[in-house]
Amino acid sequence: MASTWNVLQGDVFTPSGEKLLEIAHVWKTGKKKKTAVLCIIVGASLPVQLFLVKVRRADRGEQYKRTDKWPLKDLKLVDGKQANQETPEFDLRFDKIYRWTASSSDEKNTLLRCLWKLNRRHLSGRIAFVNVPLESVEGYQRLQEERKADSEFTVPEEETEYQEMTPKESADMLKLMEEYEPLVSNSVAFVERLSRDLQLLDEANLQSVISSEQQVAQLVGFIDEALEEVADVEETLQIYEKLLGTMKQQMDHIQRRNSFLQLIDTNQEKLMNEILFLVDKLNLSTKHYEALSSGDLSTPKKVKACSAAVGALTSCMNVQIQPAYRKLQAVAEQLIKFETLRQNFENGFVSHIVNIFEQQGRGHVSWVMRPERKLIVPSHGDRHRDLLLFVPLMTWLKNTNPALFQDLPKVYTRNLSKLYERQIRLFFERARMLLERPKESSHEGLDKLANSPANDPSPPRRSSLADSVDGEGEESDRGNMGKILERILRELEPLYTAEQTFITKFFLPNQDGHQEILDPNEVNLASLAASRHTRTTPQLDESIIQMLKEIFASLESELKNFIGACQRVHQFSFLQILVTLNDYSSDARATPSTSSSAFFVSVLSQILYQARSTFGNRVASLCKEIEDAKVSGKMRLGVLPFISRFEEFVTVSEDAFKSTKRREDLDRAHGKLIGLVFKSIDKLSSTNLKINADMVKMENFHHIHCFLSQMKIQILEDRRKEAKKRYSEHLDRYVIKYLGQPLEKLNCFFDGVKTRLAQGVKEEEVSFQLAYSKQELRKVIEKYPGKEVKRSLEVLYKKIIKHLSPEENLLPVPSPALYHLNLETKWTC
Template sequence: MTAIKHALQRDIFTPNDERLLGIVNVCKAGKKKKNCFLCATVTTERPVQVKVVKVKKSDKGDFYKRQQTWELRDLTQVDAKDASKENPEFDLHFEKVYRWLASSTAEKNSFISCIWKLNQRYLRKKVEFVNVSAQLLEELPKAEESVPSDESQSVAGGDEDALDDYQELSTREETDIESMMEMCEYAISNAEAFAEQLSKELQVLDGANIQSIMASEKQVNILMQLLDEALAEEMLQSVKEQMDQISQSNRLIQISNTNNGKLLDEIQFLVNYMDLSKGHIKALQDGDLTSPKGIEACINASEALLQCMNVALRPGHDKLMAVTQQQLLFADLRDTFARRLTNHLNNVLFVQYSTICGLPFTVIQGHDQSSTLSQHTAELTLPKHNPLHRDLLRYAKLMEWLKNTHREKYEGLSRTYVDYMSRLYEREIKDFFEVAKIKMAGTTKEAKGKFATLPRKESALKQETESLHGSSGKLTGSTSSLNKLTVQGSNSRRSQSSSLLDMGNMSASDLDVADRTKFDKIFEQVLSELEPLCLAEQDFISKFFKLQQHPTITPPLAQNIDTPCPQSEKDMVRLMMNKIFQSIETELNSLIALGDKIDSFNSLYMLVKMSHHVWTAENVDPASYLSTTLGNVLVTVKRNFDKCISGQIRQMEEVKISKKSKVGILLFVTGFEEFAELAETIFRNAERRGDLDKAYVKLIRAVFMNVEKVASESQKTPRDVVMMENFHHIFSTLSRLKISCLDAERREAKHKYTDHLQSYVINSLGQPLEKLNHFFEGVEARVAQGVREEEVSYQLAFNKQELRKVIKEYPGKEVKKGLDNLYKKVDKHLCEEESLLQVVWHSMQDEFIRQYKHFEDLIGRCYPGSGITMEFTIQDMLEYFSSIAQSH
């Protein structure tokens, strides 16, 4: 657009003695887009005429031409359509309404602003501006207001138009200005006095200019008379020379006035933007940094100083001695206040901080101080630092100023804060986790029993615990002792570990449910204390050190921390948090290891709790230090959980059974049941339910495989009994717990139980009527060979006489005796806890009746009309089975 503007000025308006002040690329609204330009111009001659000119390219497109011109005085209304939203449409009301669509809202606003300024300056009749924001109509530069209204200066404002008015000083003018500045020795040291003198001289020049103009009017009248005479006397040449002299004189006066005005503007600019009040200087040099009023004064003074230092100087300003002196003054004030602010925060605020926390400031130098552990032992809480954060945040704006003006001191203060806080937090967190470990180690009865048998006895343990409440020097010794206690206690616990095998020997009370619940509460308390502590510190760091404003910065701590330089302020915050809380991840992993040693099933509680806190931290800020740290620790917890599952599977594989006793329900089968009951309670509505489902599948497959392995190796108990009882127990467990991911395994367990029950019944029942079975097997064989069923009785070996002989060998008394022996045999095979004896006995009854009916059917088909029947009936058999079951 700038190139187009210069081309239009050169080709169209300069030849017509006009100056182009505003331009907008438009097309008529609602019609086919034929772009043209609306130009706001003023004439260079007086009286000034203001016009709106429509310019468009020629049909060939090689030059521009004027198409239509309107006088600004004929404009009655400017309608911008919408004052609150961006809209490129606008209307100009002349003798009729012209509707335009600008190429952009910015161009439209710039053009309307130019029209408003021209209207304000040159027209008595004011144009009505509709739907134009008040802010747009108030953007007339101050510099323009100071220029006399009778000067033909640019009304558009800005440096570009000002450059159009620039006139080079003649040699004589340069000599005059230098002489004038030499006469005024204070021109550099006292710019205001020099500007005042120039203003007075400018007024004198204006008066001389007016007198010259008035004198010129008299001369013009004389010249007009002379022209009349010259027409007769051929003296036109002398008239031309006089006119040229008058024109040259007026032009030189106008140039001088313009240059003097611009010089005054430059001086006024420097005075306005490079002057700092005495009150601000005093606040920077010795303002009170302890009271709220003093801090506010220092904040205002520092902001004013920053504005003076950041002012955009125009070309040539940096060569002025007064400007150089002011810049040196500003630099000295900046360094003085930065040094004073840094010393104050280092020597006073951090000392007050240590006092708020109940610790002498010498903790910074690493001296032994009284531990804060005793203050928080009972409730297992971490000290809160909100009062200190609140006090320090009063200086947040000053820290931002320090960051923008004196980076070195800002970085030094950041390093000092990080170093101090890392020492303080390391001490508090170490004490906090020591208490948590003591409470955690005391949750198990086994650990307590083991402690009682240690050589140091209970009094030694008490003394060790009391040493934790003493100085930090004793704290180191207590750590190793605690580790010894917890390891020995955990080894005792490990010897009675809550594995799937060992759990089978325990009752529900032996599982230490109360201890596990207590462990869960302790672990949750630890995470609940760490979470607000880290979030509060991170929020404070972001606000106090102003690390959330820009996308990239230079890291202040890169030389102090052996990590790659951060690329953003978020990296900077995370780097500071890593340094301050460098012990949290180590302490958490140590606590997790202790919990796993105490009871491997604690990994279930830790997985659920840690997952929930990671999920919560990620919702607050996925890139926060807390989210990252807990995520790293979660990996360790998940690894312990997987190790717990693998350990249960390994113990299943290593199980050995006694050769002299029946198997019954295997330990790892009941162990899986109790594991599932515990896990379902822990993982109810948990985020990591998928991990448990995967573990379930691994465990149940291992249970299936090892049940079959034990059943195959069993010598005392039949394989079918081992399979039947254990898969019945598994099926009952899965049906009761309703674990959806194990539906397929539940159906498989039922199928295995049913198959092995039937197999055991058939194999155990065998052929209670053995000779009858052999006899009828022979009958069926003859039929299979082609002998007709009604002719079987004519076979010598299978005639009616032989059948009666076999039936007589099985009276009811013998049958009942055989069934009684069978019941005793089954009772020896089955275990009491599964209570399957009656189920098996009922199945045997059904199988026996089935065989009986099969025999009767063969007699009816192969020996019709013989009248041969068994010596006992089905009703007799039902009584036999019932009486045998009741008698035992």
């Protein structure tokens, strides 16, 4: 125990300045025996703070560590479990109950005795002890007194309870001591001095009390005199009150009559004001009443009159009046009259608008086919101008009857979609006629198309539209397709913009209920299209987008059908279509983004996505064709077939993309195709064993090099250099392997000379060897007379003719190489 005590005091509590008072080895009751040490300690700070700490030995090593700490002031109950029988179990209740079992009853009693003493000395007995025998806490055992001094259970002097003097009390005490410092030595004289001072103070107090009694008697006399005077005043006031009693009654009667008169005047004034208010606010002029009763909307002037009338009617019906006024017969009749008038005009107006929508939907479109054969979309400016006159009435209807207003966009969409469907169908039929007509007439029509004025005031997006159509054949056809498609887009964009602007103005008027009535002479398609530069909103309303989708439901399909027709006319038309859509889309996005063109841009993006998909599919198809290319073993290879397809694609695409800067897709396609071409040349030239592979590669790489040199494509410049390099390599291999030894014996002689030189024989000594002497050289030369040389050259020529393909005309190419090779051999020898 002493060893544990010393370790805990030295290692655990001394570093923090705490003092250990008592310990006990315990474990939790009813659980696996896991020993801990309960310690009672005194904190380092003042005033005295007592704690109960649980310490446990670390899992490894001899070190102890704290696991729990409770202030003793929070301890509420100590339960010894059994008062008449020794047991090591006990309970301590803080906020919760902790049940412990000590290693022995003595350790338990020692711990409880310490707690009891600290409770009486420092905690004023606030801890309750139950089931604890009195002898275990009150008796002092000799053995414990011998082992431990009283200091172990006694807090040091500076820690005991005492009441310290305040600074003011200390200062007064010091002052008193200083004043009587000479008398401190003689305490008897000092006490006598204090007694005399106290006696003097008592005498002064007695005199003060006596003098105050005389003053009180004098004050009572003054009060009695004042009461007598008050009684006289009251008698005088009673006399005056009796004299004025009659006059007071008369004045009260006059005041009551005056107040009644003022109340009557006030009520009459308020009543008159209310009557004037009701008459003024609930009165609808005869002019407005007649305009609403007739419901005539046939002319712009009458429409303006009805717009002003519904404004006045709305003001009358929205007057804020008290609920009691509505029970008045005149007010109730007037409100019923207004409501009936509103419903009648509302029904008439809705019927009139619906009739206009139906008439416009049934409108004739034969005038779309202009006699001058120009590709122009009909203008809807007149239709929009007529309907925009009803914007104030639409605003009024939206505010008064939203349910009825919500049906009008559906009616408009249903009828106008039919009109636009017919117009767009005829417009694209005209475009397909220009696309499929003979070249001469097509050029004439396109000249008119390019020079015809557009409906929108904006300048053309691309200057190529106004250029004359040059060239003939397929290139001219592809150019015509691009011009027609661009003209279509230029015609459709203002159509979209004008319709979208009109729908926004007509079906989404200002929320303040007021809309300026436009002059019919100033409203046209151009002004509606130009309004996108002056009116901007963050984004389109979902209802507007849905209406536009339903109205122009056929436009996207017609555009796709037209693009399909272009592809049927020419297989590479998708390139010109992609270029046109890319350029137009870029110009549209470069324009400051406004809500009036957002929907058309979205439709254009869908068509552009389809065009890019078509381009990707065509490139993938061409790649597959190059990868899967096969040739018959009996045919002479020459230039491989897929190279011609590659050259055709590159030529057409470069012609189509020459006027645009957006070449990313084309450059990627070129890089992918040229890589597959190189791989397929190597693959196909090695599959046919009957054909000279070097000659096939030399011809094809020579062809590709010449083609790329002619096209001058920057992205394929490295491939052009690679083709030239590989063409030169295969040419050298062919010449060395097949054409390098036309005179066999002569070549054998020189090969032997080379061998001797390689073995270290000097050049001047080679001729002294018998096999390589000049006489032997003459003999070899004599074996090849002129006829033999001529025959060898003819055989060599026929071999070159056999290996080369006639379409490439590469016969002069191997001859210089053979000449240089023979020359090099002779000079070496």
